[in-house]
Amino acid sequence: MCFALTICLSIRQKLCKKVYLIRLKLQNNNQKIIKRTLSVFQITHNPIEASNLTNTVVALTFSKAKLASVAAKQVKDISKDVEKAVKNSRFTGGLKQTHHVDALGHKTMDGLLLVGMGDEKEATEDTFRTAGIAAGKALAAKGVAEATFIAEGTKSVDEKTAAVAFAECVALAIYRFDDYRTNLTANDKGKFKKLTVLADDKSVTKEFTQLKGLMEGSELARDLVNHPANVCTPSYMAETAKKLKKIGLDVKIMGKKELKKLGMDMMLSVAEGAAEEAKLIVLKWNGGKKGDKYKALVGKGVTFDSGGYNIKVAMMEYMKSDMAGSAAVMGTMCALAKRKSKVNVIGVIGAVENMISATATRPSDIVKSYKGLTVEVNNTDAKGRLVLGDALAWVIDKEKPSEVVDIATLTGAISIALGNRYAGLFSNNDTLASKLLAAGESVGEPVWRMPTDKAYHAMLKSEYADLSNIGGRTAGSCTAAAFLEEFVGETPWAHVDIAGVAMAGKVFGASNSNGLDGANGFGVRLFVRYLEN
Template sequence: MRTKSLLLAACLSFAPASAALAQTVTGSGVVPATAANSAGRAIGFAAEAPAGGALVIVMTDAVLPPLDGAPLTGAERQAVTAAIAAADYKGEAGSTLSLRGIGAHSRILLVGAGAAPSSLALAEAGGKAAQELANEAQPVTVAGAYGDAAAADVAYGFALGQYRFDRYKTVDRKAVPTGAVTLLGANPAAAKAAFDGRWQPLADGVRLSRDLANEPANIIYPESFVARVREAFAGVGGVSIEVLDEAAMRKLGMGTLVGVGQGSPRGSRLLLVRYRGGGASDSPLAFVGKGITFDSGGISLKPGAGMWDMKGDMSGAASAVGAVLSLAKSRAPVHVVGVAALAENMPDGNAQRPGDITRTMSGKTIEMLNSDAEGRLVLADANEYVAGAYKPRAIVNIATLTGAIVGALDDQYAGLFARDEKLAAALLAAGTASGEELWRMPLHKNYAEKIKSDIADIRNIAPSQGPGASIGAHVIGFFVDEATPWAHLDIAGVNQADKATPLVPKGMSGFGVRLLDELARSGA
């Protein structure tokens, strides 16, 4: 229903600025000839630093570490130590000190990780370094006060922090740095194995989510979303992909998902990506994401200001499949299914009207009072389908669902709604460990009274004011059997960043990939 921009703006028509964007047309969508975005600097590991370029030193206090393998002469060490003292630099988490003119280095950048840094703190130091050096063309060497294995954590942060999405810029586009980044350590083979086996796949999953959400709605719509996901999973073992088109969904009676998209010429889709690792349980953990590739509000049209932001109303679906990509590429011993409920919510003469009754595949009915409360409708059919076809041991919904959650939590937390205490505790722990934090919100039984309908099973909104985020969660939960552990994450306040943080450059955040990856690995 809402992403972070609560009062939404004029629907802008995206016109490619260059004939270099090949006109591969599906419906009215224009697909660029090259979809791949730059992955940034190549990341490697070594015991000795290559010559030249920039040097990053990860600090945990004010004392310059030994830096074995780093090309610093005695005189250069003295100069850096003097600069640390002059600046009263303490190596606190998130702090930086940039030095130039010392030796042959184009730049020496000190990045603080804080005392006894955690894996997440080291990753954030790496992300901070990547952003500080975004416009440095030279190769980068990273050394510092971390153990050999922790070099992989720093590299992971660098991979997340260097993300950029500017593929459509033809004027004033900043050059992509081509110089590699090399992390120093006594055992580079061990660091590389840790990075390649765990952290690079996770960075790939986050990148997939960010790319899908950053794309304009004339590029990513239900059909092209499916195509992009198929491309991302090509050659990845243990994966199966199922896609239901509109004809298949109508045959199954999935009226709520199809109904949301019936005002658009672009047909709706239900995408399910299943990964089963070795030794995993028979019952998967299901991540079910809202995938509204553009949300005009339908007949209940949104205000014009900021409507362009609604290209990101599929961030939940993007992160659901991104988490599965991470788990599959790292060959995690888990069984998961990522579900994307994909539709474009548009207001033409065939669009559903406020007051219409829609029916899910189970036969349950919804009085649709507001067509801009569409996320809960597509998730209703998606939840019922995955429950019947895949028999998951738990279902976690993830959606940019309500502006109300933004008013409650701003951009600091995603809202967590859960009926199962063990699942709620596992999600909260996964949020803390991954750095994608959640705040538990209420599912009071009295809120459910507000969505009772006189002519159908439920309404999709409360007809009078109330706790909007909790009411939205109640609507979604109505379509999940009480015996199934279920939780809902409202990510409307955190799916994009207005300003950069170490692991999240400005733009679509990919929120949820790291969290769901951690949840699956925790064995909850």
């Protein structure tokens, strides 16, 4: 019996190795095919002058189809055409509305895109974001290559803030992921390439240089999530990280041998059933003062989640996105380097696949964590917390960060609680929580604070180990956060659960109703604002 079992396991190991090599070959072939250029979209600045009104001109419009004052002055020579076009349409200037007006006979303009802002008195920075998304979608649908935006602020939002918020969300809206579509015609492909912003404030130019870095980080995160799981494996994540050395990041990759030596058996247990070995990816950006402590970001990178032996019974096709937290961390680190941010930040990614095989972790298995706590794995689908727990404990022990924030598509329960409007925020430190709340609100990626207290920790008791990895049927998001809190000690810590927002097809501003296709890069803009402020 034992001899037969030994033969079976030997055969399995050889088959797994063969499958892994085939997958690696396919992955490498895909990497040769995919030559994606980040941020081909350009944003430039010119002063507000009639001679600069070129291509399709984008003008803000308030309630009752009232053109914003600066735009009204600039297009007064076609004002009658605009009035007639609006009168014969349903356009009222409501938030998110758009309406294209042909500029017949105009010397430089090809057309005028009216973008609704709603009530002028209620306009906020987020209103400009929402309008930017609507404009970007309309420009992409129209098939134009270039557009010119007449920027202006309101009583509560200055011109520069308005211009940057609007341009940022045009960039988010025109993003496409066509890497695997081989039959697109020239007319099907994305055409929009350049937005010129007309503004009186010359400092907008510098802001756009910084914005480009932010958009490249966001786009990297979105690409990683949108790639299929047979391409974006732990190895692919590691290779992508290595490429970021070129922009000034320090990168270190640790595989199974190193992780075993470190005692990160909790993280390794998740990858036991996969042909791909686990990777701990460490990225450092040293842009701050020498000697200043790092702030740490930790991302869950489950590149595909079958659920393990507690197999998922529905929506498994979406489980390629279970690494969205790690994508946000890598995108943030890319953005910080591109922007030359004056901060010291360490990003840690635990990259694994959660698969089923003869060697996969079984329900009721007990594993030892990096911190020394033993954990009974009572549900193999609650695996992200096993990865994060070891990664959090390791970075706190080795790097002594001043504060640490983890981000993960951790629980379906958070989307039941908050829908796709907010990410869940859990923290042991009010000051850190306040910084993240403010950052999320200011960039349109809002988070909602949820409770963590002793009652949720008590739900994690195990009869056979120090902890169970699940806490029962109720309060799933809170018990998951409580599990993570067991591994952070006294270090200021926050956990951001993005399971409800990472692939919800939304950019989350106050209006939260403009859709985007696929991954939205939630977390990159939030983290950059939090870290730089």
